[in-house]
Amino acid sequence: xxxxxxxxxxxxxxxxxxxxxxxxxxxxxxxxxxxxxxxxxxxxxxxxxxxxxxxxxxxxxxxxxxxxxxxxxxxxxxxxxxxxxxxxxxxxxxxxxxxxxxxxxxxxxxxxxxx
Amino acid sequence: xxxxxxxxxxxxxxxxxxxxxxxxxxxxxxxxxxxxxxxxxxxxxxxxxxxxxxxxxxxxxxxxxxxxxxxxxxxxxxxxxxxxxxxxxxxxxxxxxxxxxxxxxxxxxx
Numbered sequence: 423x424x425x426x427x428x429x430x431x432x433x434x435x436x437x438x439x440x441x442x443x444x445x446x447x448x449x450x451x452x453x454x455x456x457x458x459x460x461x462x463x464x465x466x467x468x469x470x471x472x473x474x475x476x477x478x479x480x481x482x483x484x485x486x487x488x489x490x491x492x493x494x495x496x497x498x499x500x501x502x503x504x505x506x507x508x509x510x511x512x513x514x515x516x517x518x519x520x521x522x523x524x525x526x527x528x529x530x531x532x533x534x535x536x537x
Numbered sequence: 538x539x540x541x542x543x544x545x546x547x548x549x550x551x552x553x554x555x556x557x558x559x560x561x562x563x564x565x566x567x568x569x570x571x572x573x574x575x576x577x578x579x580x581x582x583x584x585x586x587x588x589x590x591x592x593x594x595x596x597x598x599x600x601x602x603x604x605x606x607x608x609x610x611x612x613x614x615x616x617x618x619x620x621x622x623x624x625x626x627x628x629x630x631x632x633x634x635x636x637x638x639x640x641x642x643x644x645x646x647x
Contacts, residue, residue, distance in 0.1 A: 426580070455635075465581070465624060465637035480634065512580050523569055524628075528580025 423449060426529035428513050434535045440501040443532045447494050447515030453477075453524065454496040456488055459510040459531070468511075471496055472519050500534075508536045541625050541638035548644050555612045557641050559625030562606050570601060570608045571626045575640070581624060584610065612643075620645045 427446040435441050447454050455470040455478075467480035471490035488498040494515075500507055510531040516524035542560040549555045561570070569588055573581035585592055587599040587608065598611040612619060625638040 464639045467635040467637075478635075514580070523586070525571075525583050525586065526573075526581075528573075528582070530578065530580050 426513055426515050426527055428511075428529035428532050430532060431530070432533045432535075434537060435503050436537050437503055437505060439503050440499060441503060441534060442497055442499050443511055443513075443534075445496045445498075445513030445515075445529060447496070447513075448527055451515035451517050451527070452494050453516045453519060454490055454494065455514050455516075455526065456496070456498050457512040457514065458482075459512055460508075465512075468498065477519075503536045505536050507534065509534060541627050541636050543623075543625050543638040543641045545639065546642040546644070548646060549615055550646050551616055552614050555615050555619075555643060555645075557610045557612075557623055557625075557643070558607055559610070559638050560607045561625070561627045561636075564605050564627055565629055568605075568627050568629045570599070570605075571628065572597070572599065572608075572610045573624045573626060575622045575624065584623070615643075615645045617645050617647060619643065 429444045453472045456468040458466045468482055469476055469488050470478040474490045485501045490496045510533050512528050512531045514526040514528045516526050518524055571586040572584040574584050575581040585594055585597045585599045587601050589601050592599045600609040622640040622642050624640045628635045
């Protein structure tokens, strides 16, 4: 079974631009969650989707948004990029409906650099 | 919200048992504790999860005392390939939050 696939692997943008990242979950997984990883802040939860609905959201500004499609694939969007948005963005999928007991399967991430 | 605190780094030698402790003083009743392992250029990988007492699987054990204010990941007989960063996660969906620790960089030496 293929793992979680994130595209693109690397991305370079300039301040003020917007970016869309894509995540394909493991086949059969219906929950997708997103995380930001930086050397300074570590791993931080962005949001989680199940059945095309956002179920949980972390403490990030409204510039960060996401969505999930009927095939469980997910995208996240960051508008008006700032230098501080440079990070590794990780997507994870899980089998169930999400929640504290879910075992997360992570992709390798998209490394975003904002210049 | 449960703030998670873990040591920044640890060193060990092949064949030794390694214990990494995570502190989560404000853990809530419905929160679960999960540990992940991360290698460079990869996403984290699930190791073990628990709620209370002791949980064991084929790769690790997780010890959680009765007050649940800390948890200890135990890796038996580590090898060089266990060199990685280990994250403690306290997941609290009542508060719409998943709080990762800063990670412990484990270096296993020959």
